Amino acid sequence: MSRKIEITTNEKTYFIEALKNGIRLNGRQFNEMRTPSNIFLSKDEYGYIELEWGLTKISCRVSSFIRKPFEDRPFEGIFNINCEINSMASKQFENGKNSDEEVLISRIIEKSIRRSNSLDLESLCIISGEKVWSITVDLNFLNFDGNFIDIGCFGVMLALSHFKKPDITIINGGKDIIIHDINEREPQPLSILHIPICLTYSFYNTSQNVEENIKGESDEDAIYLLDCDYKEDLLKDGSIIITLNKNREIIQLSKNGGIPIDVNILLDLSLNSIKFVNELTDLIKTLIKDHEQQRFTELNLKLLQVGADR
Amino acid sequence: MSRMEIYSPEGLRLDGRRWNELRRFESKINTHPNSSDGSSYVEQGNTKVICMVQGPMEPSSRSQADSTKATIEVNLSVASFSTFERKKRSKSEKRMVELKATLERTFEQSVMCHLYPRTLIQVDVTVLAQDGGLLASVTNAITLALIDAGIAMYDYVSCISVGLYDQTPLLDLNGLEEKDISTLTIGVIGKTEKLALLMLEDKIPLDNLESILGIAIAATHRLRDLMDDEVRKHGNVRASKLAKN
Numbered sequence: 001m002s003r004k005i006e007i008t009t010n011e012k013t014y015f016i017e018a019l020k021n022g023i024r025l026n027g028r029q030f031n032e033m034r035t036p037s038n039i040f041l042s043k044d045e046y047g048y049i050e051l052e053w054g055l056t057k058i059s060c061r062v063s064s065f066i067r068k069p070f071e072d073r074p075f076e077g078i079f080n081i082n083c084e085i086n087s088m089a090s091k092q093f094e095n096g097k098n099s100d101e102e103v104l105i106s107r108i109i110e111k112s113i114r115r116s117n118s119l120d121l122e123s124l125c126i127i128s129g130e131k132v133w134s135i136t137v138d139l140n141f142l143n144f145d146g147n148f149i150d151i152g153c154f155g156v157m158l159a160l161s162h163f164k165k166p167d168i169t170i171i172n173g174g175k176d177i178i179i180h181d182i183n184e185r186e187p188q189p190l191s192i193l194h195i196p197i198c199l200t201y202s203f204y205n206t207s208q209n210v211e212e213n214i215k216g217e218s219d220e221d222a223i224y225l226l227d228c229d230y231k232e233d234l235l236k237d238g239s240i241i242i243t244l245n246k247n248r249e250i251i252q253l254s255k256n257g258g259i260p261i262d263v264n265i266l267l268d269l270s271l272n273s274i275k276f277v278n279e280l281t282d283l284i285k286t287l288i289k290d291h292e293q294q295r296f297t298e299l300n301l302k303l304l305q306v307g308a309d310r
Numbered sequence: 311m312s313r314m315e316i317y318s319p320e321g322l323r324l325d326g327r328r329w330n331e332l333r334r335f336e337s338k339i340n341t342h343p344n345s346s347d348g349s350s351y352v353e354q355g356n357t358k359v360i361c362m363v364q365g366p367m368e369p370s371s372r373s374q375a376d377s378t379k380a381t382i383e384v385n386l387s388v389a390s391f392s393t394f395e396r397k398k399r400s401k402s403e404k405r406m407v408e409l410k411a412t413l414e415r416t417f418e419q420s421v422m423c424h425l426y427p428r429t430l431i432q433v434d435v436t437v438l439a440q441d442g443g444l445l446a447s448v449t450n451a452i453t454l455a456l457i458d459a460g461i462a463m464y465d466y467v468s469c470i471s472v473g474l475y476d477q478t479p480l481l482d483l484n485g486l487e488e489k490d491i492s493t494l495t496i497g498v499i500g501k502t503e504k505l506a507l508l509m510l511e512d513k514i515p516l517d518n519l520e521s522i523l524g525i526a527i528a529a530t531h532r533l534r535d536l537m538d539d540e541v542r543k544h545g546n547v548r549a550s551k552l553a554k555n
Contacts (some may be wrong), residue, residue, distance in 0.1 A: 100411040107408045238419075240508065250519060253494070253510035258417020261521050262506035270516060285365055 003094055007234055015235055020206050021225050026229055033227040033276060036154065036283070041291045043298075046187060047163030051155055054229055055145035060155040061138045062163040067177070069125070069132040077124020078134040081110050081156060081262075090156060090230075104256060109139070109152045112196045112243040116251040119160060120191040124295035127174055135190070146229040149241055153198040154280060161288045164189050186301075194245045195284060197277045201269055202228040202236035205259050222259065224269065226276075242270055244277045316490055317475045321408060324486055325355075330525060332470075332482045335533060337450070337540045339458040346434075348459025355484055356441035361451035363459040366429035380426035385414045386448065388437040392408040416507045417452060420499055422462040431461060442488040445472040445495045445509060450533065457541055465500030468533040469507060471521040472496070472526040474514050479522045481529055494522055 018025055028034070034054040042048035047062030069076060083106035086095045093102065113119070124133040137156050141148060164187035167180045204223045225232060228239075238258015243251040250270065255261065296302070317323055327333070333355030342349040346362035353359075369375050374383070386409055390398045399406065413433075421431070433455065435448050449469035454462060460543040473480045483493055492512030499506045514522070 098407075100407065100414075103404055103407045104411060107404055115511060116513060211471070244516065248516040249513045250510060250516050251513050253508055254412075255505065255508035256412045257419055257507075259419060260499055260502075260506045261508075263503045264503060265526065266505065266508075267520055270519060274516070 005090075005234060007231070011231075012235055015231070016204065016206055019204055019225075022253060024225065025231065028227075030224065031055050031226045031272060034229075039164055039287060041158075041287065043295065046165075046182075047159050047277065049155060049159045049162055051140075051151075051158070053145075053147070053151045053154075054227075054236075055143055056147060056151050057143040058151055058155045059140045059142060060159040061140075062135060062159050063138070064135050064163075064165045065131050066126065066131050066177075067134045068130065069128075074129035075125050075258075076121040077132040077148050079114055079119050079121060080135070081106070081137045081139065083109060083152070084138065084140045085148070086141075086142075089141040093099075093144070105148050105152065108149050108198065108241055108243075108252065109156065111252045112153050112198055113156055113160075116194070116196055116243075116245075118157070118192060118194050118196050118245075120193050123191040125263060126168060126177060127170065131177065135160075135163075135165075144230065146231075146233040147200055147227050148248055150198045153196065153243070154284070157192075157195050157197075158188055158284050158287065160176070160192060161195075161284055162291070194247060194249075195281045196245050197280045198241055198243045198252075199226065199273045199276055200228070200239055200241045202232060202239045203259060203261065204235070205237045212227075222261070222265070240266070240269070242273055244270070244273055246278060246281045248274065263296060314486070316487055317480065323480060325484055326359050327422065329478050329480050330531060332532065333484065335536050337454055337537060339454050339541060339544050346455075346459075348455045348457070348461070350451050350454035350458060352447050352454065354443055354447045354450070355481065356439055357443055357447045358423070358438040359447045359451040360436045360438060361448070361455040362434045363452075363455040363461070364434070365431040365433065365459070366426040366461065366474070367432070368428075369430035374398055374430050375428045378427055379423035380429045380431050382414050382417050382421065382423070382431045382433065384410050384417070384435065384452070384521045386410050386435050386437070388440070388444075392437050392440045403484060407446075412445070412509065413448065413452065413503050416467065416497060417448070419458070420464055420467050421456060422464065431456075431459075441485040442483045443495070445507075446471045446482075446497075449497050449507065450537065454537055454541070458544075465502075466534045466537055467497050467499055467506055468530040468537065469495065469497035470526055470529045470533060472522050472529070474518055474522055477518065479518070479525050481525055494526065496523070496526045496530065498527055498534075501534060503527055523529065 036050040036051050036053045040050040050059045085102045087093050087095050126132055139152055139156055166182055166187050167185040169178045201224045240255040242253055321328055338351045341351045342362055346364055348363035350361050366380055374381050388399050390396055402554040433452055434464030446469040449467055453467045471483050471493050473483045473493045475491050492514050494510040496505055
């Protein structure tokens with residue numbers, strides 16, 4: 001097991017006292033997210049992004065190739081998310097060994113995106129039973145400052161929206177295909193059905209008496225923080241991950257242990273989350289739109305349009 | 311074959327239940343008195359689970375000893391004959407690791423771990439038959455086995471799955487229903503409204519969450535009573551044996 005990072009009792013008490021007075025050490029409100037910064041959308045290749053979210057840093061690459069589909073699903077493309085967490089991010093993660101924590105992170109990202117069908121797999125089919133696109137997302141965590149799940153999910157969705165696969169023509173009555181080079185024909189974006197957004201709430205028990213809290217005799221002592229950072233993550237008493245999309249659908253809910261959460265609080269948190277989901281979904285859309293626009297002007301693609309006045 | 315109807319207009323489900331009916335819940339505790347410190351057997355409909363608890367005992371390796379509280383280790387094995395289609399399942403499968411971690415973390419909170427420092431509580435669960443509500447039955451079985459082992463807990467952890475068909479919540483899904491509609495599994499501590507465990511894997515509309523949780527919590531309270539009856543029945547049997555001697 002990797003060495004756990006220990007936090008002194010002093011620091012912990014200080015942190016809890018601050019929370020009791022309504023203060024987070026990083027100066028944010030309880031339900032305030034950090035905003036992603038330094039977002040890099042690659043101009044040369046489709047589907048490579050990097051972003052920073054607080055000090056958490058991730059990179060995400062989408063790649064595609066053509067292969068034979070699984071026999072039981074001849075009409076569906078193949079989609080995989082590959083999550084890499086190693087000690088580059090933080091020393092609490094160990095190289096080459098999947099701890100429970102890491103499995104949970106990748107499972108939840110996978111459930112949110114893959115299981116919820118956010119990528120239309122049938123549109124990846126080229127010739128049924130013969131050739132389909134296989135899309136793989138490699139998600140690498142470069143630095144850890146809390147909240148891997150939310151940021152990872154956001155990054156993957158941004159990368160998928162950014163990605164374009166080469167155009168294809170089917171010839172010989174559906175026997176062969178021509179893959180057009182991306183310089184020859186404008187490549188096609190993926191068809192994304194909805195954008196899932198994960199939100200992680202960490203909770204902290206501020207009362208001394210754990211028993212009262214677990215038995216539900218005192219409610220007021222639990223504090224819920226959105227988008228926790230490094231220190232908050234180490235000190236948390238539990239967390240709940242809510243994945244939603246803009247259509248007000250809950251895609252995934254999970255609470256793996258930690259102090260129990262009251263039903264009413266859960267409902268409040270989910271209803272409040274809609275606001276952030278809308279913001280983040282719009283952010284992905286505007287980022288992609290601006291990027292497209294920029295490419296369009298830089299490469300002077302207007303000249304290539306059908307109606308262009310040459 | 312006629313098309314299967316998850317929920318008929320008359321309000322009946324595939325197995326003839328109404329929307330708010332539980333399946334037959336049967337439990338036994340102290341099923342393996344010689345081979346374990348605590349054991350239980352739970353049947354929820356056709357889902358059958360055996361659970362055995364060893365400990366609190368000295369951990370075999372140093373790394374498992376925590377000087378402040380007990381460590382809980384859950385080993386989940388799903389028998390290859392547990393489903394209709396025979397299939398070997400490996401323990402390293404991501405889904406299994408996730409379930410195991412979820413169970414461990416849930417019980418770390420509801421067991422009074424601080425009373426047993428430097429010890430290991432080992433929970434071995436075997437799933438004999440699966441027909442929906444796997445996580446729920448496993449959780450209930452572990453609760454009973456821990457009680458049988460005499461390990462201090464705050465209260466029962468009772469767990470149930472609920473699905474949503476159109477606008478109607480359906481309680482305690484069986485295997486066929488679980489394949490078709492999205493399922494939420496919740497675990498509640500005692501007779502409170504506090505959720506110790508929560509897992510939802512498919513889409514449900516946000517606005518239906520409240521109605522689903524409502525029925526699920528009522529069901530967990532009912533399950534807690536059923537488990538409590540079983541524990542008390544067993545307690546009485548033991549007490550009468552003691553009185554005879």
